[in-house]
Amino acid sequence: MATYVSNVTLFDGRSSRSKAGVLIADGVVEWVGAHARAPRTARAAEPIDGRGKTLTPGLIDCHVHLCYDGSADFAAEARALTSDAVAALKVLRNAEENLRAGVTTVRDLGGRGSSVCDVAAAIERGEFRGPRMLAAGRALTITGGHGGSVGFAREVDGPDGVRLAVREEIRAGATAIKLIATGGVLTPGITADFTAFTQEELDAAVEEAHSWGRVVGAHAIGPEGIVQAVRAGVDSVEHGSMMDAAGARLMKERGTFHVPTISALRGIVDHADEVPAYAVEKATAVTDLAREAFRRSVRTGVKVACGTDAGTPFNPHGNATEELVRMVEWGMTPLQAMRAATSSAAELLRLPDVGAIRPGAAADLVLYDADPLEEIDAVRKPSAVWKAGELVAGAPP
Numbered sequence: 001m002a003t004y005v006s007n008v009t010l011f012d013g014r015s016s017r018s019k020a021g022v023l024i025a026d027g028v029v030e031w032v033g034a035h036a037r038a039p040r041t042a043r044a045a046e047p048i049d050g051r052g053k054t055l056t057p058g059l060i061d062c063h064v065h066l067c068y069d070g071s072a073d074f075a076a077e078a079r080a081l082t083s084d085a086v087a088a089l090k091v092l093r094n095a096e097e098n099l100r101a102g103v104t105t106v107r108d109l110g111g112r113g114s115s116v117c118d119v120a121a122a123i124e125r126g127e128f129r130g131p132r133m134l135a136a137g138r139a140l141t142i143t144g145g146h147g148g149s150v151g152f153a154r155e156v157d158g159p160d161g162v163r164l165a166v167r168e169e170i171r172a173g174a175t176a177i178k179l180i181a182t183g184g185v186l187t188p189g190i191t192a193d194f195t196a197f198t199q200e201e202l203d204a205a206v207e208e209a210h211s212w213g214r215v216v217g218a219h220a221i222g223p224e225g226i227v228q229a230v231r232a233g234v235d236s237v238e239h240g241s242m243m244d245a246a247g248a249r250l251m252k253e254r255g256t257f258h259v260p261t262i263s264a265l266r267g268i269v270d271h272a273d274e275v276p277a278y279a280v281e282k283a284t285a286v287t288d289l290a291r292e293a294f295r296r297s298v299r300t301g302v303k304v305a306c307g308t309d310a311g312t313p314f315n316p317h318g319n320a321t322e323e324l325v326r327m328v329e330w331g332m333t334p335l336q337a338m339r340a341a342t343s344s345a346a347e348l349l350r351l352p353d354v355g356a357i358r359p360g361a362a363a364d365l366v367l368y369d370a371d372p373l374e375e376i377d378a379v380r381k382p383s384a385v386w387k388a389g390e391l392v393a394g395a396p397p
């Protein structure tokens with residue numbers, strides 16, 4: 001059965017127009033154009049009156065941790081996760097939260113064992129409901145590095161060790177690779193800006209991952225770690241909180257994406273009385289720098305993709321909507337923010353069928369009662385969400 005949305009304001013992932021028509025059939029977008037020029041086949045389709053409403057591509061969150069729920073003490077929650085079965089159940093429930101928020105594609109950047117990869121495969125086979133997923137399995141960190149002691153990263157050293165770890169994660173089902181290039185906020189005892197892997201280790205990891213066609217994201221907060229990761233050729237710098245002018249220029253030159261994860265910092269600093277003090281101290285120390293880095297990216301023309309770091313304290317799954325609001329608060333236009341969560345995110349993840357509404361693209365769609373390009377808060381209330389043409393949340397008018 002085909003569906004035709006008439007007279008709708010359409011954001012196609014790049015730009016916006018009014019009085020558009022969109023024909024969906026067999027899980028893909030079949031036709032897009034001016035409603036007045038709708039093809040004959042649209043008349044036979046199930047009609048949705050789009051007047052006064054806005055249709056966008058399904059949103060993309062390039063940075064989530066589906067094994068974790070976002071409780072106040074991340075390290076405690078992560079250490080308490082001692083069973084793959086429990087991890088898989090959490091992944092499944094958290095994955096589905098994304099659909100309700102209009103998020104139809106996510107990239108998981110670190111969890112327990114291969115739990116996320118296994119659930120992603122089950123969703124892809126159609127056995128469970130959830131967003132499209134790329135999953136990194138376990139992140140790679142140096143011995144004693146960020147994430148190792150809390151269990152979402154495996155400790156590896158030396159170019160050969162790192163290369164082997166990339167191969168092993170891919171063998172276990174990883175469809176993305178995550179490198180921890182610096183210290184982090186949520187591991188006690190390590191400063192956030194500490195430079196972790198050597199240049200040789202990063203080079204080996206990226207070369208190996210790319211030879212398998214896997215997208216590489218590097219957790220990098222300190223300026224030196226950022227530059228090393230970009231030189232190694234990572235596809236995205238995650239957080240990038242202390243990125244300086246030289247780092248931004250290099251990222252612009254190399255086409256490296258910045259995934260700012262504003263929600264990760266805000267979740268911690270806005271709940272300073274509940275989150276452990278070591279995390280509050282580190283997050284507070286980098287928040288102003290992170291805002292500067294974000295503005296620098298926007299100003300310099302660094303490509304920015306939306307990512308939340310959902311699963312970290314008070315950063316629940318489906319939080320890409322809040323991330324969009326925060327990106328606008330920090331200085332993006334609503335159009336720039338919406339691109340970051342659609343076409344730009346799809347480019348980073350090398351998923352050409354999502355993040356756009358054009359003939360042949362997957363019918364991953366969100367309908368809103370108000371226009372997010374006029375008032376970004378509108379993303380908080382999707383009225384209907386489709387994945388591959390199937391209604392997965394809400395109800396059309």
Ligand SMILES: [Zn+2]
Pocket residue numbers: 063064065109309
């Ligand atoms: Zn993360």
